[in-house]
Amino acid sequence: MAQATGGGTDGRGRTPTGNVRARSGRPTIFDVARVSGVSYSTVSRVVNGHPHIREETRRRVQQAMSQLGYVAYVSARTLASGRSQVVGLLAQELETSFFMGIVRGVDQQVSTAEYDFMLCTTHDRREKEAAYVARLSHGMVDGLLIILPRGLPDHVEALRAARFSFVLIDHDDEAPGCNVVNAADRRGTVAAMKHLVGLGHRRIGFITGTLHVGSTHERLGGYRGGLMAAGISLAAELVVPGDFLEPRGFEATRELLALAEPPTAIFASSDAAAIGVLRAAREAGLRVPEDLSVVAFDDVPEASYVDPALTTVRQPLREMGGSAVRRLMELLAEPDAPAQRIVVATELVVRESTGPAPASTPAQHG
Amino acid sequence: MAQATGGGTDGRGRTPTGNVRARSGRPTIFDVARVSGVSYSTVSRVVNGHPHIREETRRRVQQAMSQLGYVAYVSARTLASGRSQVVGLLAQELETSFFMGIVRGVDQQVSTAEYDFMLCTTHDRREKEAAYVARLSHGMVDGLLIILPRGLPDHVEALRAARFSFVLIDHDDEAPGCNVVNAADRRGTVAAMKHLVGLGHRRIGFITGTLHVGSTHERLGGYRGGLMAAGISLAAELVVPGDFLEPRGFEATRELLALAEPPTAIFASSDAAAIGVLRAAREAGLRVPEDLSVVAFDDVPEASYVDPALTTVRQPLREMGGSAVRRLMELLAEPDAPAQRIVVATELVVRESTGPAPASTPAQHG
DNA sequence: CACTTTTGTGCAAGCGCTTGCGATCCCCAA
DNA sequence: TTGGGGATCGCAAGCGCTTGCACAAAAGTG
Numbered sequence: 001m002a003q004a005t006g007g008g009t010d011g012r013g014r015t016p017t018g019n020v021r022a023r024s025g026r027p028t029i030f031d032v033a034r035v036s037g038v039s040y041s042t043v044s045r046v047v048n049g050h051p052h053i054r055e056e057t058r059r060r061v062q063q064a065m066s067q068l069g070y071v072a073y074v075s076a077r078t079l080a081s082g083r084s085q086v087v088g089l090l091a092q093e094l095e096t097s098f099f100m101g102i103v104r105g106v107d108q109q110v111s112t113a114e115y116d117f118m119l120c121t122t123h124d125r126r127e128k129e130a131a132y133v134a135r136l137s138h139g140m141v142d143g144l145l146i147i148l149p150r151g152l153p154d155h156v157e158a159l160r161a162a163r164f165s166f167v168l169i170d171h172d173d174e175a176p177g178c179n180v181v182n183a184a185d186r187r188g189t190v191a192a193m194k195h196l197v198g199l200g201h202r203r204i205g206f207i208t209g210t211l212h213v214g215s216t217h218e219r220l221g222g223y224r225g226g227l228m229a230a231g232i233s234l235a236a237e238l239v240v241p242g243d244f245l246e247p248r249g250f251e252a253t254r255e256l257l258a259l260a261e262p263p264t265a266i267f268a269s270s271d272a273a274a275i276g277v278l279r280a281a282r283e284a285g286l287r288v289p290e291d292l293s294v295v296a297f298d299d300v301p302e303a304s305y306v307d308p309a310l311t312t313v314r315q316p317l318r319e320m321g322g323s324a325v326r327r328l329m330e331l332l333a334e335p336d337a338p339a340q341r342i343v344v345a346t347e348l349v350v351r352e353s354t355g356p357a358p359a360s361t362p363a364q365h366g
Numbered sequence: 367m368a369q370a371t372g373g374g375t376d377g378r379g380r381t382p383t384g385n386v387r388a389r390s391g392r393p394t395i396f397d398v399a400r401v402s403g404v405s406y407s408t409v410s411r412v413v414n415g416h417p418h419i420r421e422e423t424r425r426r427v428q429q430a431m432s433q434l435g436y437v438a439y440v441s442a443r444t445l446a447s448g449r450s451q452v453v454g455l456l457a458q459e460l461e462t463s464f465f466m467g468i469v470r471g472v473d474q475q476v477s478t479a480e481y482d483f484m485l486c487t488t489h490d491r492r493e494k495e496a497a498y499v500a501r502l503s504h505g506m507v508d509g510l511l512i513i514l515p516r517g518l519p520d521h522v523e524a525l526r527a528a529r530f531s532f533v534l535i536d537h538d539d540e541a542p543g544c545n546v547v548n549a550a551d552r553r554g555t556v557a558a559m560k561h562l563v564g565l566g567h568r569r570i571g572f573i574t575g576t577l578h579v580g581s582t583h584e585r586l587g588g589y590r591g592g593l594m595a596a597g598i599s600l601a602a603e604l605v606v607p608g609d610f611l612e613p614r615g616f617e618a619t620r621e622l623l624a625l626a627e628p629p630t631a632i633f634a635s636s637d638a639a640a641i642g643v644l645r646a647a648r649e650a651g652l653r654v655p656e657d658l659s660v661v662a663f664d665d666v667p668e669a670s671y672v673d674p675a676l677t678t679v680r681q682p683l684r685e686m687g688g689s690a691v692r693r694l695m696e697l698l699a700e701p702d703a704p705a706q707r708i709v710v711a712t713e714l715v716v717r718e719s720t721g722p723a724p725a726s727t728p729a730q731h732g
Numbered sequence: 733c734a735c736t737t738t739t740g741t742g743c744a745a746g747c748g749c750t751t752g753c754g755a756t757c758c759c760c761a762a
Numbered sequence: 763t764t765g766g767g768g769a770t771c772g773c774a775a776g777c778g779c780t781t782g783c784a785c786a787a788a789a790g791t792g
Contacts, residue, residue: 045740052739053740120482121473305668394748405771407749407772418769444749
């Protein structure tokens, strides 16, 4: 061996950077270098799989590493290289199955890509969003996945300005020029409308999602388009605002059922909201689907558990999460790739909550 | 100002560490120092809220920071200080509501503690566990939350040896001397048994969880204890192995119903398994609860959605996650605190899936 | 066989931040 | 006026790793 045997700290009692004693007692590349009789940079190259390393050298180093139980110190590597091998997932919350579905897809895909992921939830606080974006994009993660259902915030613009790689999930055209993954909301809703119309429904209520998110508008567009295609005129009172959540679904349904001429079917913009619809129907003494049909959106697991099981537009959440990760990986490899919109297909799943429209006015139970 | 005005790089054209030009274009503490006319260490102290900073200095620095839009570079800070302000959550998967409940509790609590968290799933691969533990504990995170339902693996021992702070969730006494959070499984199961016995059930089937996890044995203990307390003798054939999941719950129920003298009630070790029980009962033409009562464990959201809604032992998953985080925070503040077991209460939630035992043999439907 | 290329390795200089150790400054008792 | 002792702040030395550059040795090239 060319190097000083065993000592390796060239007589000055310290490694080049003054690494007299490792803080944690854990071995560093210097220790590995000493044991294997090469320089620390060679060790680094072996660790990172660089070319131009003699096979025997590589073997010696690897043997020293496993002998010492060497594990790279991630922060140091990140600091030196500027890459962290971590992607961030910024979400508003984790409460709903909707988010969880996406998170699962992300998790799965990330793990196959030799990346880790950091889950950050803003808990609906706007300041936190900005703070996270700033901190994460500044060295903590290499790329960002963003699911924030509130229009396109300024900090997304900031990310773009900083040429930081990110992809938005379930944001539609609010983000021109951004990489986006979303579902075919409109098409799915149209399919739902066709289904209801085919069952003879003419008055169909619509409970929207949160208003500032793109998918809400897509679904509303699908509703209108679907009805118009069937030659049914739109009635403004049949569209009531919602927020994707159960309580509001319940309320909204009450409003719809209180109409002079109540709907015979209701489309809810999420499964959760539809569960609220079911509850309101039960409270009003209406049977589903005999008196009232309900169609939902998402197809989270609960949709098939409830009674009656929900007819719903399936949105492949896992696939969306997975696609977003794949796209992000592409971006990390080629940061200047042109933006891309990925639209995953939706599919109407017919279960028990829809049926033929009742002959006369259905709201008068009894 | 005592310092060189504006220059700050002492004429050598570079900062002390040779920071000629920031890599990312983002401002560093050196930039802040230059603008505010103090040394970089003072900036660092302001950032970290150290005492002994003159109020006016602090103000000047803060103003410079917001003027420049300074954001700390986390890896550098971690490298220098040895602390990352992130905690890791190591779980086997994210598929079940059980995990998700805990994750939500963790998320919530972590966010109130000025920490971030990194979610790592091992996807059931043992090598990944060890790799994660090594990497995470080596600088990536300050502490670790572990939910790995498979006995107490060696790497937990390694963590302890390295004096790394961690807390186990839902591991029971397999981990002597470790900080653990778990639910009162035994007590909850006993309550469930008392409920069934009170309804007149004498032959009660039991579908276990995965065998190598502590809570499985606790629940089994509760089953046996509960029956014995009621003076009911144990029948080995009534206990069938399960794995907490729906398909196995279905299978196991088939086995139980095929017995010469089938049970009038079944306890499933998780809600998911109980849903399988329900399916098997339906398949066998049995009505729940008229012909067969079922009690479950967990009380995830699905439990109240299914038909009939499940009578189940509620396990406060969020609270468990939250408690684990709180405990971890304590450990981070005081690493040598003696280990502690935290047991959160369980509670029997009676819904629709349990009822009086049928008069005669119930398996003969019709 | 002198002369580029390619391959293999080492050195030094950082990455952006924290922190121990002084050096100053200021205030007040003596 | 002196000292002593905080309160403030600066400097240097690192944290553990990556990487451009230099240089040596091996391998082509005409």
